[in-house]
């Protein structure tokens with residue numbers, strides 16, 4: 001069996017096939033996205049000309065280190081392609097994202113791109129989203145009220161489970177946008193569209209990690225090779 005790190009690297013490198021000269025490129029966050037960025041860095045060093053928009057400060061630093069040219073999304077608000085990892089991918093290419101805490105910028109960048117391709121190892125494939133706790137980015141003001149609002153919205157849809165404030169090193173995790181993350185362990189989410197809409201209706205919720213109708217294709221690396229789902 002191939003280890004997860006090698007599969008992430010395979011998926012990241014395979015995605016390079018969809019990158020061409022002159023592209024305005026959304027660049028994701030996480031360990032799989034990092035494999036893509038490192039492979040992209042090699043191509044840029046070899047003469048490929050692209051401009052990237054990073055989905056996090058972490059990715060921006062890596063791009064700088066690898067001398068990959070970047071711009072802000074305001075400088076380049078329309079992108080040809082975005083490539084990013086995911087925590088879960090279902091058969092309809094609906095995703096859970098945000099394990100790395102970058103979901104807000106990731107969603108804005110994915111939505112700004114004409115095409116959004118997900119890269120993942122095969123362990124990320126699921127039949128129904130929800131085994132991975134759903135990250136929800138929230139404002140710090142009124143955290144408890146927002147927490148209760150999320151619970152009530154989920155309960156109305158028959159979803160329940162632990163909702164925990166994400167911590168890092170004993171302190172609340174703060175996103176690049178200065179917000180907090182609540183990780184909601186609702187279990188199977190058969191009604192992702194309804195949940196997405198309901199969460200957007202809770203004041204204090206900035207964004208959530210359900211990426212619905214955004215990904216056009218997924219590059220999935222498994223023991224038997226790389227599989228492309230959807231239209232890349």
Ligand SMILES: O=C(CO)[C@H](O)[C@H](O)COP(=O)(O)O
Nearest residue numbers: 030031032085098099100102
């Ligand atoms: O959404 C993300 C970051 O916010 C990541 O893409 C997601 O967590 C997958 O990460 P990894 O490739 O490290 O498994």
